[in-house]
Amino acid sequence: MTRIDDTFVRLKADNKKAFVSYMMAGDPDFDTALTVMKGLPSAGVDIIELGLPFTDPMADGPTIQLAGQRALEGGMTLVKTLDMARAFREDDNTTPIVLMGYYNPIYSHGVDKFLADARDAGIDGLIVVDLPPEEDSELCVPAQAAGLNFIRLATPTTDNKRLPKVLQNTSGFVYYVSITGITGAAAPQPVDVAPEVARIKSATDLPVIVGFGIRTPEMSKGIAEIADGAVVGSAIVSELAEGKSPDQVLAFVKSLADGAHSA
Numbered sequence: 391m392t393r394i395d396d397t398f399v400r401l402k403a404d405n406k407k408a409f410v411s412y413m414m415a416g417d418p419d420f421d422t423a424l425t426v427m428k429g430l431p432s433a434g435v436d437i438i439e440l441g442l443p444f445t446d447p448m449a450d451g452p453t454i455q456l457a458g459q460r461a462l463e464g465g466m467t468l469v470k471t472l473d474m475a476r477a478f479r480e481d482d483n484t485t486p487i488v489l490m491g492y493y494n495p496i497y498s499h500g501v502d503k504f505l506a507d508a509r510d511a512g513i514d515g516l517i518v519v520d521l522p523p524e525e526d527s528e529l530c531v532p533a534q535a536a537g538l539n540f541i542r543l544a545t546p547t548t549d550n551k552r553l554p555k556v557l558q559n560t561s562g563f564v565y566y567v568s569i570t571g572i573t574g575a576a577a578p579q580p581v582d583v584a585p586e587v588a589r590i591k592s593a594t595d596l597p598v599i600v601g602f603g604i605r606t607p608e609m610s611k612g613i614a615e616i617a618d619g620a621v622v623g624s625a626i627v628s629e630l631a632e633g634k635s636p637d638q639v640l641a642f643v644k645s646l647a648d649g650a651h652s653a
Contacts, residue, residue: 393486393514394539394562397436398597398618408563408619409434409597409610409650411626411643412490414441415474416466418630423461426630427478431485431641434647435579438478439517439621442491444473448517453624456631461471468495468504472511479512488562490517490543493529503527505536515539515562523555530559543567544590553593560628563597564590565601565621579604584616607649620648 391399400406408451411478416423428437443461447454475487487506496504496518510515516533523530530540539562546569548556557564566587568578583600590598600613601621613620625646629639 391415392537392562393435393540395489397486398412398563401436406459407434407614407617407653408597408599409614409647410439410488410601410621411435411646412439412441412454412601412621412623413442413626413630414454414461415629416443416461416464417441417457418460419464419516420470420474420568422630422636424477425636427474428462428481429636430643431482433640433644434651435485435643436619436647437486437488437647439488439623440471440475440513441623442468442489443539444495444615446494447492447596450596451624453627453631454569457627460631466492467490468499469507472507475513483512486514487512487514488515488517488539490512490519493518496529501532505533505538508538509536513538515541517541517543517565519543524560526559534561536598539563541565541609546586549556550589553590557594560596561592564591564594564616566600566617568600568602577593578609578613580612580616585631587617604646607645609651610646611653614650620646620650 413549443466447458453497533540540564542556543565544556544559545567568583587598597618599619600617605625610620629642
């Protein structure tokens with residue numbers, strides 16, 4: 391059982407849906423990002439997705455691309471991202487952290503060394519968007535052997551023929567991408583998402599969390615009502631990009647978490 395597994399067991403016992411927040415490590419700078427990260431659990435965040443800055447984030451929209459650029463320009467690296475997780479763990483040994491990014495920095499670091507360093511830093515799971523199931527031997531299988539959940543994305547184009555392949559080595563939860571496109575794009579409509587969530591849930595016992603395009607407490611609630619939880623990323627990153635203080639950002643996060651938890 392990982393922290394992610396424990397979290398979903400607790401939420402189910404409490405009859406609550408999960409609220410997952412994404413943030414880019416080191417945006418707008420290390421100290422501010424760490425302050426926000428440390429405040430997320432008190433704002434109602436059940437699972438933290440910590441973005442690993444990368445120079446070519448192909449699945450991300452402009453908001454998260456720019457956040458990654460700011461972080462990289464500020465000197466953020468994979469090692470410093472793990473340092474940020476380690477600093478968070480000094481005060482919180484319960485809230486799960488999912489490292490979300492691309493394979494290149496991990497490959498450059500060395501897979502075995504990365505997995506050992508990630509475990510040591512308190513990382514619980516990985517979302518690596520550019521490693522398809524056909525490449526599971528690269529990172530997915532070693533990660534699970536090291537005790538880390540490997541979370542896979544399913545999308546509107548993941549048909550019934552492809553879905554079993556996507557699910558075969560997935561653990562922790564399934565991240566359903568509610569729209570076809572990049573992060574921060576069009577808003578998802580629960581009436582459109584609900585049948586897809588039901589289709590995925592019929593094929594797995596894992597929780598299904600829905601993300602991409604959620605921007606308001608109402609949308610967070612609407613998505614959580616038809617899934618096991620909601621993920622918000624770009625809307626939170628935008629608050630930081632606008633120069634909002636950590637307290638202001640966390641107040642916004644709390645409104646989104648309250649929406650999901652009221653589902």
